[in-house]
Amino acid sequence: MKSADLLTSAHTESIQAILDKVESSPLGLDESVAQARQKTFGPNQLPEAVSPSIVSIFIRQFKSPLIYVLLLAGVISLAIEAFSDAAFIFVVLLINAGIGLFQEYRAEQSAQALKSLAAGHALVLRGGEVFDVDARILVPGDIVLVESGAKVPADLRLIDSHDLSVDESVLTGESAVAHKDATLSLTAETPLADRDNMLFAGSLVNTGRGRGVVTATGLNTELGKIATSVLGRVATKAPLIVRMEKFTHRITIVTGLVCVLLVGISVTQGASLTSMLLLAVALAVSAIPEGLPVALTVALSVGMERMAKRGVIVRRLVAVEALGSCTYIASDKTGTLTVNQLTVRQIQFPEQDQWGVSGEGLEPEGEIRATTSLDQASADLLVSNLAQTMTLPNEAVLSQRDGQWEGHGDSVDLALLVFAHKAGVSPTQCLNKCPEFAMIPYESERQFAASLNLVDGQLKVFVKGSLERLLPMCNTMRCADGEKDIDPQTITQQAFNLAARGYRVLAAANGLLDIEVNANASHELTTEQLQGLCFVGLVAMSDPPRPEAAMAVANCRAAGITVAMVTGDHPQTALAIAREVGFADKPNEVVTGTQLQEAVSAGQDQFDVLCRGARVFARVEPQQKLQIVESLQRQGHFVAVTGDGANDAPALRAAQVGVAMGMRGTDVAKETSDIVITDDNFSSIVAGIEQGRLAYANVRKVIFLLISTGAAEVILFALALMAGLPLPLLAVQLLWLNLVTNGIQDIALAFEPTEGNELRQPPRPPNQGVFDKVMLQRMLLSAIAMGTVAFGTYYWLLKAGWSVEGARNLVLLLMVMFENLHAFNSRSETQSVFTMNPLKNKLLLFSVIAAQLLHVGAIYTPGLNEVLGLQAINWQEWAAMLVIALSLVLVNEAYKVWRVSRTQSLP
Missing domain, CATH: 1.20.1110.10 (Calcium-transporting ATPase, transmembrane domain)
Known part of the structure; x- marks a missing residue:
């Protein structure tokens, strides 16, 4: 099997034909096979641009108008037969070039070392298990999972896809997203930009989910074909360096003019040519x-x-000087201000009090404690129904390997799978018993995820997400004694009470859909179909603030930096965390996405007024995050904004300093950002500012x-x-x-x-030049x-x-x-x-x-x-x-x- 043979034909082949050619299966390769292929195909990477040699760096030290003037001085010294002066000038130039060589070479080596800290990763199926691996070890035949925000690590023939759209501008030059469909059959003449059953290395997933088999790696990918055109790009210089080079060029010109003037004066005074x-x-x-x-x-x-060394990887030199001017940090909550160790702590059903859930982390050890006098059968039925509804529209993977529990995927989904185990519901068995026919994957704009599954011969939909999105979908609620007409006010109050205690609250609903089951046909699931559902219950998860977050926020205040939280969480949950961390306390400091939407309609000035006093932005959609950043900039702030999702990219790009999360951040967020925080910790951002x-x-x-x-x-x-x-x-x-x-x-x-007072001074005004009054x-x-x-x-x-x-x-x-x-x-x-x-x-x-x-x-x-x-x-x-x-x-x-x-x- 040769990967190169598939490059021109993979889009024309059926899924099974491709799997046969690469000698793989939907469960992926065995580890031993993958390692053997690694030796055959080599690493999945493009050759990097060759670092400049010592000789080229040395020669570069003389490519400056400043040096040209000094060289001219040496030539003049030779012309007037001041040979010792000329020799010394040339020796000094060589010494200066040697010093410049040493420093530039050292800086180049440091930059190369930093690149290794941002190596790409991929989710791959091997032997039926999901592994998070270095993308460089992928080989043809590997089964790769992609989701919104991911960077496609190799050329893939799609096996299945769900609402999958991809930015392929790096290859096609087209800014419009490409919508992908694994079921398509294409002809050999189909141009690259229209091969919608393929994913290509280097492209970025905007929305949806997909699974594909690797057909080409490294130089054999479509990106590999144009590798030579993307290698050797000159790194962009920091604006400060550009300004200083222009400044020194001006000095050279002024010096030349002054020399001419003074020489002219000397001529009138009868001075000799030598003098x-x-x-x-x-x-x-x-x-x-x-x-x-x-x-x-x-x-x-x-x-x-x-x-x-402080966990802040600078992707662009501009961010080094930009951080010194930061006046406002718009931070997300989960994993940045909090520890990102979500655990289900409480559950609540209609007409019931809150039930406690014990246990910590990924270990599914713990119990669910009912606080009512329900009989065991009724209680078990409520809990299993909730666990099933939270498990089926779930994209995380929780497994036990070598006696240790490991998880891959979103922290919310993982917490829900752990809860399911505690409830006695095995996610694997649940999915085997209720096979999936269609799904709507979670996206931050939707604020919910849904799956369509076959249950006892009927198609049933399961939905989890924010209460605000699920309540309009429901007309009944599941109670201990059966279904009843829904009581939105009571349920909303239950969610409010949980959120006020700092819990992150998710709702669950399910219901039968009037769709004929056809095992041989694909089924579509749309948002419009999610009506007439039965509300199941609420799940409350805790994600406590990081211990060091409060001190970091206090340091920001001392440094004259305003901190605000931008989150999709419930307003009460967000405010509770903000109170603990110390940057908000009053309800009027909380602004919701609904209020922002109303302010947009009222005009830009009203929107700016709303943002000015807010310290917590809750239930915010990605587009609104961009609007918040733009509003803060209009008000004169120099904004650093954090993000981890593909939909955060516009805000990251618009901010003066875009900060991506290194642990849970998507590839899109990292590609768009100026800096990457390796530990997703807010205190690292503050350390970066210092x-x-x-x-x-x-x-x-x-x-x-x-x-x-x-x-x-x-x-x-x-x-x-x-x-x-x-x-x-x-x-x-x-x-x-x-x-x-x-x-x-x-x-x-x-x-x-450090002098020790860097965080006790106000930020440098954004419009202040280097040559200020002081x-x-x-x-x-x-x-x-x-x-x-x-x-x-x-x-x-x-x-x-x-x-x-x-x-x-x-x-x-x-x-x-x-x-x-x-x-x-x-x-x-x-x-x-x-x-x-x-x-x-x-x-x-x-x-x-x-x-x-x-x-x-x-x-x-x-x-x-x-x-x-x-x-x-x-x-x-x-x-x-x-x-x-x-x-x-x-x-x-x-x-x-x-x-x-x-x-x-x-x-």
Whole structure:
């Protein structure tokens, strides 16, 4: 059997013919057969784009207008026969490229490691049992189960389908969904987009359920045919990186214009060509922060790594900086704010009190305790009827393997299967006794699931879902003494009482349908047929809040972030959880889907007013979740929204930060989101926000260090030129200065740990640029302080009779000290440098020490000291330059004190 032989004909074959060709059955392959085929067909994956080689990354370090200017400086040095200067410029360029190579290669390796945390999975039948497996081990002949929100893991010939629609735009380019039908027979000429009895790898299931046999894997799939066109796509750069690259390009242009202007001035003053070119080279080297793009990429990559350690997988670099601006979190409830360990705790029948159910988790150990004096036969009949109704329209799988109970599927369905076992109803036996003829699978828009089963020779429908949807379907209710006319008010009150205690409440109903049984024909089940049913009872499940959720919400409040719950649950259930977690307390903070629908009709302003005061959105439909996000954005919020279903995709896409659940999230949700939470825990989202704020703060620190030091060098040169003094530093000295002060210190700032107050500050305004008022004030103050003090020192040395070479020697030492001390000033915008433990960022401490030692070494290294124009310095001169350099620390400390006092005095 060869998988490739099936690619062009699978859609033309009957289901049985396909099963015969792949030597499989509806129960799937045996594990031993699957493992043998794995060796034949290899892993079910497309070849990934080859990571850039070390050589290509190294070459890429020179593809920048900034580097082009420095290369031009080297060429000019060669032209004027300043060979030692030219050699040093080229050596420094190589060293800078080496540093960039190391950092980019490390970031690339980290990105590859993060990909492994988001590997695809598939539900497969092997030997009649359902397994959740890595999609890479699928082989032709495997039977795969798909449902709404899933990503199709391989090419499949459908065996059966229920209301199945698929987004195949990745293959066909068509945005319209494709509706699938396993029963279709197609001709060989049927185009790919019309092969509606097939599912293709890479497509996304929008609605419904399906089961199919794998006909092709890996490169043999239709997606594999176009693999070469999807490989090698360049990853999108974060907006911050793009803005900074544009900024540095502008600096390059401005530097060029300034150089031309100053050279022109020098010409009018009769300066020589050599001096003019030296001036241009020196200015170019001073102004250009050539390491900025690489440093920012590293800063964001470090943020991604740190988030991953906290359970937050960043799929797009943009999310790192976006999280720092988050002002509103619209969170779902189940599994995010709660532990997602649903257990049936109470059941209630019409005209009865609540009955207790004991037991925990997936272990079907426990009992049902009736609170009335019903005889055992009547009680058993009520319970078995409820258990059967909750079991048949159920898509989960609960089984015992090696003495342990395992479950696959939705947590609600699993809890209901556990309850059925406790009630003495075996789901497997129930389905064998009452074979399924048709079904309506659960979708969040419907809020119910239904199945049509053959019971004692008649077709009977079983429905479970929200009470609001089921009550209109019923005209009778099942009581201990038989069926009676339904009492909607009493039943609604029963559900309200359960929900008010924090339970998640589901209703059950069933009834005979007047349909002739035909075993040889397919039967359709529609919503319109669900009328005249008998209400069976209520099931109340508990899913307690996560222990850490309350603290996480409190941290959000301290950080100025509003938290709201968006759920499909009953309003009272949602409010009870919100009270426990701590972000809502009053009934008027709850808004229902019905109220939202009415507000839409009243106009956008009314809808916004309704959303503004809400902290709990209950009984919300997926489309309304999108409307809520859009309303919050209109009100100026920067929204992070969580989701796990296919229908959450529009809201995830619309939000500034889409957060998908890693454990229970569908593939559609993960594909649409910006970040994935591996443990589905709300506290992980808050931890991600903290790390996002830290990453953005570290980006600002890197920018502050590089721009302020570069500006200081320009100020020093401008003042010397205006004073008619010789150049205070040579071009090679400036290159050396930038190498020993920014070669690794800027990267080290990207590893700066938390200051501890990230979640005690308000969010950064979404429209605030990197160069805000505080950043500009600090940069100008620091640049002016360094530049003017260095110029004053240079001027004094020359007036005191020092030679130009000797003055340059001391000014270079002063600037090395200035800029290395400034790395410590850059660690915080508010905290004093004297209160921050230098050992918390050992890389920064060691880089500064190494830079100072490197400069000392250069002074006493024959040859190098001649190229750099360095001379020996006595200890008095060292001490004098250190005292002068410390003035920069005092200036920055004074600014921080002034700013803090000014902030505290503001109302």
